[in-house]
Amino acid sequence: MPSPSTLSASSESPPDTQRTVLLDVAFLRLWTGATASGLATWALPFVLGLAVLDRTLTATDLGLLLAARTVGFLAAVPVAGVLADRHSRRRVVLWAGLASAAAAPVLAAGLDRSVLLMATAAAVAGAGQGACRPAYQALTAEVVDADRRQQANAAMTLSVRVTTLVGPSLAALLAVFFDTGALLVGIGLLWLVAACVPGRGKPPVAGADRSESSARAGRTSFVAEFTEGVREARRHPWFLAGLGALTAVIATGYSATGVALPLVSRDEYGTEVVLAGAMTAYTAGALAGALLIARWRPRSPGWSALAGLAAYGLAPLSLVVPVHPVVVMAAYAVAGVGIELFNVPWFTAAQREVAPDKLARVSSLDFLLSYGLAPLGLALIAPAIDAFGARPVLVGCAIVCFAAPAAAALVPSARTFSRTPTRDDAP
Numbered sequence: 001m002p003s004p005s006t007l008s009a010s011s012e013s014p015p016d017t018q019r020t021v022l023l024d025v026a027f028l029r030l031w032t033g034a035t036a037s038g039l040a041t042w043a044l045p046f047v048l049g050l051a052v053l054d055r056t057l058t059a060t061d062l063g064l065l066l067a068a069r070t071v072g073f074l075a076a077v078p079v080a081g082v083l084a085d086r087h088s089r090r091r092v093v094l095w096a097g098l099a100s101a102a103a104a105p106v107l108a109a110g111l112d113r114s115v116l117l118m119a120t121a122a123a124v125a126g127a128g129q130g131a132c133r134p135a136y137q138a139l140t141a142e143v144v145d146a147d148r149r150q151q152a153n154a155a156m157t158l159s160v161r162v163t164t165l166v167g168p169s170l171a172a173l174l175a176v177f178f179d180t181g182a183l184l185v186g187i188g189l190l191w192l193v194a195a196c197v198p199g200r201g202k203p204p205v206a207g208a209d210r211s212e213s214s215a216r217a218g219r220t221s222f223v224a225e226f227t228e229g230v231r232e233a234r235r236h237p238w239f240l241a242g243l244g245a246l247t248a249v250i251a252t253g254y255s256a257t258g259v260a261l262p263l264v265s266r267d268e269y270g271t272e273v274v275l276a277g278a279m280t281a282y283t284a285g286a287l288a289g290a291l292l293i294a295r296w297r298p299r300s301p302g303w304s305a306l307a308g309l310a311a312y313g314l315a316p317l318s319l320v321v322p323v324h325p326v327v328v329m330a331a332y333a334v335a336g337v338g339i340e341l342f343n344v345p346w347f348t349a350a351q352r353e354v355a356p357d358k359l360a361r362v363s364s365l366d367f368l369l370s371y372g373l374a375p376l377g378l379a380l381i382a383p384a385i386d387a388f389g390a391r392p393v394l395v396g397c398a399i400v401c402f403a404a405p406a407a408a409a410l411v412p413s414a415r416t417f418s419r420t421p422t423r424d425d426a427p
Helices: 004-012 025-053 059-086 089-110 115-143 146-175 180-196 210-218 222-234 237-267 273-295 301-317 325-353 356-372 374-388 390-409
Strands: none
Touching (some): 025 115, 025 180, 115 325, 222 237, 222 356, 237 301, 237 325, 237 356, 273 301, 273 325, 301 325, 301 390
């Protein structure tokens, strides 16, 4: 056991001089599991798309399967948040990963046989994916000490961005050698890695009796426990403001990327190069942003994060009038940098400020709103473009992306993403 002097020296040394989190075996196990789940998550839609190309599925079938996966994701997120606070976060990750792993071969078995069977399996896979999100978020806080969590969250988000690129590309490469059914089984193997590799973290409440806590929780309804998580979120005005801004940006800016960018690329530029280039630039920018925020400690982390979130408004703004394709790609690269300048401090602040035994529930609220309203934005933006035209809709999306983070920044505690005022904030 380290001596008090050793602990003091460790706590006083700046984070940059401490041992990198990538040398921590417990975190590496967690990171490996999260990377495997990310690869499986991003590869599945692409592999199902290959089934459409070889006429094993129709486009309508594909839409049904992806919708079923989204429904499973949204249904599982709040339940998993309660379970991850009630029981071991490691156990939630295990069972969620095993559920998704079991769904993959069922998807393969249903190919060209039963769309209903595949839709059921897709919903289970989505539920496993959704259950992993809040559990992984809370498990990171258990595995990594507070001084290195920003670095750990940056490494986790780097994993997400890399898997965004590698998942579909790897699936396309493997499709040369294997059929769709075999690729779906391979996705199941990735989920097995996500389920089994991460280790156990420290309990969220020091000295808490797990069995007693679980027994007490067993007498409380899921709704009551989730409501308790909502009350915890309301204790943090910066969290509510930031979540509102994030939800608005995803529902508008991400929708513009998903729907308007392909239309503009086809109609204004007559080529798919702008679409591919913009998405690649966005991912490259996000990778650069994650690397930057792993080391950078801004004086006002909340304001810096919200400014990064507002940068996403450049993406729809670049599509309003015809400009050189390089301008569009540059705007998406800046948006990518900005989104990670927001994500990493946002996750780190939640792990620091939220009560540890309620972190999974608050994280599930985060994912439920920010990701849950994204399909609504996607569903509404295409009819809006048909009704009003692309340019007014894109201008509206850009205004929302700029205004929502600016409004969130007006909340006093948003400057530091903390309920504890700084010396500059004191009257």
